[in-house]
Structure formats: C-alpha cells, structure tokens
Amino acid sequence: MNWKRVAFIIISGLIIIGSFGYLYGIASQPKLRDYVGDEVWYVPASRNILHRLGVELHYVNETTNAEGVNVIFSNTSMRIKYQYSVEKIALRYNATYEKKYLKFPGVYFEIPVENLGAFLDELEREIPSDAYYVVTSYWYPDKENIQNYLNTEHPFLGKDLIMLGMLIEDKPINWRLPGLITFFILNILVLLTAYKISRSYLAALIALLFSAADPTLQATAVAAMLDIHVAFFVALFMALLVFEKRGASGFAVGLAAAAKLSGAFGWPVLLVRAFKRENNLPSFLLTIAIFPAIGFILPNVPAIIAIGVEKWFREFLGSFRWHLSSKGGHPAASPLWQWFINKKAFALHYDPNIFVRTDPLLLLAMVVFIFAMPWLYWRKPKILVPFCIFWSTVGFFALQYLLGGTTQFSFYATVLVPPAAVTMGVALNELINWDAFRESREFYIKWGLKVKNRIIGRLKRGERPTGRDDPGTSGNIEEKPIPGLETSRK
Structure with missing residues (x-):
C-alpha cells in the first residue's frame, strides 16, 4: 500500500468514526432522555406494532431499578371506574413513579423489577380483563389516541429499524441507535461511490466531508426520524447503480420507498439505465419492477401481519391522499425552493438546540453544476447517476407541491444529501485547478x-x-x- 492510500484510509476513518462519536454524544446526553421532535409519532407507532405482534418490550430506570409499565384502559369510563384501584395496587408494590396521561385513558408506573411479576398478577386478579391492557415499555407521549397510532401514512421500514433498537431496551438512545448506524454506513457509501466515479482519493474525501458534516443528516440522525433511513437507502441505491449492480439497485430503491415514499423519487434513473443496458425484456422487468416491489413489500410484512392485508393496503392507498393534501399553515413549513437557501429550519428540540438546517452551498452547487454537466459527463460519465437522482427527486417534490402537498419541511431534503455530496466531490475535483x-x-x-x-x-x-x-x-x-x-x- 502506498502512502496516499494509507493516508486516505486513515483520514476517512477519522472523519467517519469522529462524526459518529460526536452525534452519539449528542443523542445520548441526559437532556434528551425524552421524545425529540417527530419521535412522538414514530416511536409509539413502532411500540404499538410490536405490542400487536405480541412482542414484550422492557425499560428499566437505572437509578431506581424499576421497570416501566403502561396500564391502558379500554375507554374513559373504565379509567374512571378502575384507575384508583390500579394505583392502590401499584403503591402496594412500591411504585417509584407515576405519570397520568391526560389525552388518552392510561397511566404509567415504574415498579421495582423484583415486584413487577407480582404486580401484574394482582392486576389480572383484581381488574377485569376487558377494562385494560398492559404495555411494558417506556412512557408514551401524552397525545390523543397515541396508544392506537400506527403511522400508516408512511411505509414501515424506518419504523422496523427503530423497532430493532427498542428490542434491546425501549429507551431513547436505543430508538436513535439505528439512525446513527445508518448515518455511519451512509458516509461509507458516499465515500466509495465518489471514488468509484472519480478514481480520486481527493474527490472521495470532499464528498465524505460534505455528507459527514451536513446539518440535515446530522439532525435527523440524532433523533429517531424516518428521513435518515430514507437517505441511507437512497445512498445504497445510488452506490449499487454506479457499481453496475442494477438488479440489486432495483431492490434498494424498493427499500428506500419502504422507508418513505420519497425514497422512490430516483427510480426514473434506474428505468433509463435499465432501458439502455438490459438485453431482454424479462431482465428489464425484473430490474425496474419485480425487485423494487419485493424491496418495498418485505419491510411492510410486520405491519401487514399486525393489521391485516386488506387494511394495510387500504391505508397505503389512502396515504397518497394525505401526502397530496395541505396540512394547514404550519409555522415550520418550508416548500422545496426554500431548502436551497436554508430559509426555514425545522426545530426538533430546544436546549440543546437541534434544528434541521439545509446546506445552501451544497444544494445551490447542484444548480451551478447544471451548466457544467456536459463537460463533467465527458470527463466522468457516471457522475450523471447521482446528479440525475438528485434532480429526479427534486422534480417529484415539485410535483407533490403542484398536486396539493404544499406542506413541506426542511427535513424532507435529507434524501437529497447523498447524491448531492457525491456530485459535489467529483465535480469540484474536476473543475478546480489543483x-x-x-x-x-x-x-x-x-x-x-x-x-x-x-x-x-x-x-x-x-x-x-x-x-x-x-x-x-x-x-x-x-x-x-x-x-x-x-x-x-x-
């Protein structure tokens, strides 16, 4: 190995590991031991799906060695009738904490681990089974009907990944760990893709710096959001397409769509590449239709089992109406053209401040590169893959806006960062006189x-x-x- 390769590996490793460690430190700090931003929707939906599948979660307060238990009543009248009895039972078993929910009929306790089994047994003996059910887990956000919410307006892959962290233990850092890991691997994919296109260590490092330091990726990685997972699978789709793995890239774009429908916005690039490269109709159809469909359906299987095929399909079709409708005058709404100038950041948390900001340098550069793309394509033909994925995605966001989905937010731009970072790295390396x-x-x-x-x-x-x-x-x-x-x- 020559010194340039050794330096490239060392510098890349330091950037990737350093950015991961920095974000892990943010995500795990004590001030964030509660729901952050849209975690109030995605985490309960993940928990509710697991409960419907019969999976028992656990959360133990490390300070008191007490386990979290949500007692959820069937309705308000059952709550009025039995809540006092449930509270007396909890006190008999030395509950260390109680949280009463105001917007849905439930109460949360933390019961010493050694008393939990006896507490649940007495509940079963003393309270009618049709009056309540138990979810052992972290507490819920106090939102109306949150105990039944499944977030069916979005597909389930992002929530599947959140679930994996919750299976270890249902606590905030574990909800966020899958997003931090996908951020880590996403940076590797950006690095490898830029190097494959350019054959330049410098170009790959420039691309890596733009992705590792991107404020949009960082903010969505420290919270249990869907968008970091969408960006990861878009990066995977882009990498496989650049490496000429068209069948696998078809499966990857299906996975990206299964995280959030905007993950499929780069699919036309696959269609064009397959049309040019596939030699026969069966292979063409596999690449553009069958593999993407499999990639989309498989991650939705847990939800399909939980609520049934018919209901899942009906709610999936209904989600298009939701995506193409206005959500009213949301104060943080930011239509797609504002992303290019970071016009309006989306606040996920205050103290510490976590805002989803876009990088105007990165996004506006993609506009400038339009004028240089013929020359760049002549120099590095595969640069067209990330460039076209970026603009295909922008085009579909514009179509969504025109069709009525006018309530857009800055965190939607997360999906644009991987193709923009790769394009930036390769283009700068070619355009600047080094x-x-x-x-x-x-x-x-x-x-x-x-x-x-x-x-x-x-x-x-x-x-x-x-x-x-x-x-x-x-x-x-x-x-x-x-x-x-x-x-x-x-």
Whole structure:
C-alpha cells in the first residue's frame, strides 16, 4: 500500500468514526432522555406494532431499578371506574413513579423489577380483563389516541429499524441507535461511490466531508426520524447503480420507498439505465419492477401481519391522499425552493438546540453544476447517476407541491444529501485547478527542507541559529533576481 492510500484510509476513518462519536454524544446526553421532535409519532407507532405482534418490550430506570409499565384502559369510563384501584395496587408494590396521561385513558408506573411479576398478577386478579391492557415499555407521549397510532401514512421500514433498537431496551438512545448506524454506513457509501466515479482519493474525501458534516443528516440522525433511513437507502441505491449492480439497485430503491415514499423519487434513473443496458425484456422487468416491489413489500410484512392485508393496503392507498393534501399553515413549513437557501429550519428540540438546517452551498452547487454537466459527463460519465437522482427527486417534490402537498419541511431534503455530496466531490475535483495547490505544496516542502538543512549545518558547526532562515522574523532572506525584472528596468 502506498502512502496516499494509507493516508486516505486513515483520514476517512477519522472523519467517519469522529462524526459518529460526536452525534452519539449528542443523542445520548441526559437532556434528551425524552421524545425529540417527530419521535412522538414514530416511536409509539413502532411500540404499538410490536405490542400487536405480541412482542414484550422492557425499560428499566437505572437509578431506581424499576421497570416501566403502561396500564391502558379500554375507554374513559373504565379509567374512571378502575384507575384508583390500579394505583392502590401499584403503591402496594412500591411504585417509584407515576405519570397520568391526560389525552388518552392510561397511566404509567415504574415498579421495582423484583415486584413487577407480582404486580401484574394482582392486576389480572383484581381488574377485569376487558377494562385494560398492559404495555411494558417506556412512557408514551401524552397525545390523543397515541396508544392506537400506527403511522400508516408512511411505509414501515424506518419504523422496523427503530423497532430493532427498542428490542434491546425501549429507551431513547436505543430508538436513535439505528439512525446513527445508518448515518455511519451512509458516509461509507458516499465515500466509495465518489471514488468509484472519480478514481480520486481527493474527490472521495470532499464528498465524505460534505455528507459527514451536513446539518440535515446530522439532525435527523440524532433523533429517531424516518428521513435518515430514507437517505441511507437512497445512498445504497445510488452506490449499487454506479457499481453496475442494477438488479440489486432495483431492490434498494424498493427499500428506500419502504422507508418513505420519497425514497422512490430516483427510480426514473434506474428505468433509463435499465432501458439502455438490459438485453431482454424479462431482465428489464425484473430490474425496474419485480425487485423494487419485493424491496418495498418485505419491510411492510410486520405491519401487514399486525393489521391485516386488506387494511394495510387500504391505508397505503389512502396515504397518497394525505401526502397530496395541505396540512394547514404550519409555522415550520418550508416548500422545496426554500431548502436551497436554508430559509426555514425545522426545530426538533430546544436546549440543546437541534434544528434541521439545509446546506445552501451544497444544494445551490447542484444548480451551478447544471451548466457544467456536459463537460463533467465527458470527463466522468457516471457522475450523471447521482446528479440525475438528485434532480429526479427534486422534480417529484415539485410535483407533490403542484398536486396539493404544499406542506413541506426542511427535513424532507435529507434524501437529497447523498447524491448531492457525491456530485459535489467529483465535480469540484474536476473543475478546480489543483495545480496551484500542488505546486504551492512542493514549494513549502522544498523551502522547509532547505531551512532544516541550514539549521542542522550550523548546529554541526557550533553556530547559533539566527532568524535569517525564518520568514517570520526580520532577518535578511537571500535575494534572488526575479526573471524579467532587470529587463523591464532597462
């Protein structure tokens, strides 16, 4: 391995691991041990699906060694009739904490771990089974009907990944861990894709810097959001397409759509590539239709089992009406053209402040690259893949807006970052004249070696170094004639 490759691997590793560690530190801090932003919808939906599938979750308060238990009543009248009895039972078993929900009929307790089994047994003996049910887990956000909410307006892959973290333990850092991991792998995909297109370590590092430091990706990675997962699967789709794995890329775009429908907005790029490259109709149909369909349906299986095929399909079709409707005058609404100038950030949390901001430099550069794309395509033909995925996605967001889905937010732009970062890395490497930097680097190396040799020589002769060799002092520097200067004076 040559030194350039070693340096590339070390620098890439430091950026990827460092950005992951930085975001993990944010996501796990004590001030964020509650719901952040849209976690109030996605986490309860994940918990409710798991409950319907018969999966028992657990949350243990580390300070009191008490386990969280949600007692949810069938209706308000049952709550009025039995809540006091439930509270007395909880007190008998030394409940360390109680939280009464105001917007749905339920109450949350933390019961010492050693008493939990006996507490549940007495509930079963004393309270009619049709009056309540139990969800052992973290507490719910106090939202109306949240105990039944399944977030069927979006597909389920993003929530499937949130569920994986909850299976370890149902607590905030575990909800966010899948998003942090996808952020980590996303950066690797951006790095590899940019290098595959450009064959340049520098281009790959530029792309990596733009993705690892992107404020949109970072904000959605520290909260249990769907958008970081959509961006990851779009990055996977883009990488597989660049590496000429068209069948696998078809499956990946299906996965991206299964995280959120906007993940499918780059599908026309697959269609065009398959049309040009596939030799027969069966292979073409597999690539553009069958594999994407499988990628979309498989992650939705848990939801299909939980609510039934007919209801899932009916609510999936109904979600299009939801996506193409206005949600009213939301104060954080930001239509797609505002993303390019970071007009309105979306607040996920205050103190610490977590805002979904876009990067105007990255997004506006994609507008500028339109004028340079023919030349860039001639130099690096595969740059067209991320560039077209970006603009295909923008085009569908514009279509959504025109069809009535006018309530858009800055975090929707998360999906644009991976193709924009790759395009930026490759394009900058081709467009900037790096000779100025390379020749300047050679000058500094030669000058430094010259200074070092002079100092060493004087030390060997027993002379004390002066400031003459230091350009930062007032010592004299050896004068050299400047070519053409004498002639001009004459």
